Amino acid sequence: MTGSVPAVAQQEPADDDEPSILRDVDSPELSELTDLDTIGGVVREALAELVGDLVVRLPLVVLALVVLILLLVGTWLIVGVVRRGMTRAEVDFSVHRLVSNLLRLLLIAIAALVALSIAGVEIGAVLAGLGLIGLGLALALQNILENFIAGVLILVRKPFHRGELVNTNDVEGFVEDIDLRATTIRTYDGTLTLIPNADVFTQPLTNLTRRGTRRGTVAIGVDYRDDHEAAREVLLIAVHRIDEVLDDPAPAVLLRELGDSSVDFEVRFWINVDESILPFVEDRILRACKTAIEAAGMTIPWPIRTLAADMHPLRIAGVPDPLSEPDESDGPRPTTH
DSSP states (O other), X not given: OOOOOOOXXXXXXXXXXXXXXXXXXXXXXXXXXXXXXXXXXXHHHHHHHHHHHHHHXXXXXXXXXXXXXXXXXXXXXXXXHHHHHHHHTTOOHHHHHHHHHHHHHHHHHHHHHHHHHXXXXXXXXXXXXXHHHHHHHXXXXXXXHHHHHHHHHHHHHOSOOTTOEEEETTEEEEEEEEOSSEEEEEETTSXXXXXXHHXXXXXXXXXXXXXXXXXXXXXXXXXXXXXXXXXXXXXXXXXXXXXXXXXXXXXXXXXXXXXXXXXXXXEXXXXXXXXXXXXHHHHHXXXXXXXXXXXXXXXXXXXXXXXXXXXXXXXXXXXXXXXXXXXXXXXXXXXXX
16 A cells, blocks of 8 residues: 655746845946945036036026126116105104114015026926925014014014113113114113013013103101191192193192101102103102201101000919918918928
8 A cells, every 4th residue: 555645845946037125236237326436427427527517507697697686786776766855754763773684684685586587597396495485484583573573563563662760570660772683671780671662562561652741759747746747838838839731730748657656648649751760850859858848847657656654464264363462261371381
């Protein structure tokens, strides 16, 4: 009996005509790519083609440069005419500067695009690239653009001008300059404070110059033992004698509080913002009021505290008072040896 031999699967020979997935290391194509002479030839051909294109386009490039120079000269002339017109029209300095700068940038951009178009550059591709670059810059410079837009809105709406007295972001002083990034304020002590335009535009702002006058207040305390009506008249006369205090609106003296050690008056007065500064006027008024109160025989008291001593302290139930006389009904008191 002949035993059965299992059939062994035989692998079919690979087809020699089927291309291999991996390129042979010794292939001629790969050896050509690593050959220095081949690389040098490719570079020389690229440079020759570039030089040939430049030679062909050289007249257009020269023409584009000439046109660019002429357009830049025209830009300078146009901006000069616009600036002189705004000067004659007495346009605000900040608006004058903003319009001039924006007009100059716009005309320069137009001149550059026209020159590139004459030189044969595809303007559509340039504009698309500039759009992508502008989007990236807008995302990266978000805070700067926010201040720029706020600066433009401030210059358009004109909530204040240079030289006016304003109070914003806890800073009070005179507006020194307004640009597209920040507003410069000169405080009373001469310090220049730069506040971002976005903060100036979004935060509350008080223009103290627009009305022409502003009100100030000082507090004066008078002794309780003095005649308060007479003290009111003395303070009112003293305030009227200050040259910077306006008669209209008239100053007033109001009793505001009965303090711990004095009767407190509030002196209200109005001054002209353009001629004086509030802290110096307050200084003159305080000195005048103190002198007038003392000359009238009255007193500006310092803080006083009155202490009352209780001679009969609290007694606790069931505990005899050691200071009281002994009660005979309680029996003889024990003696201590």
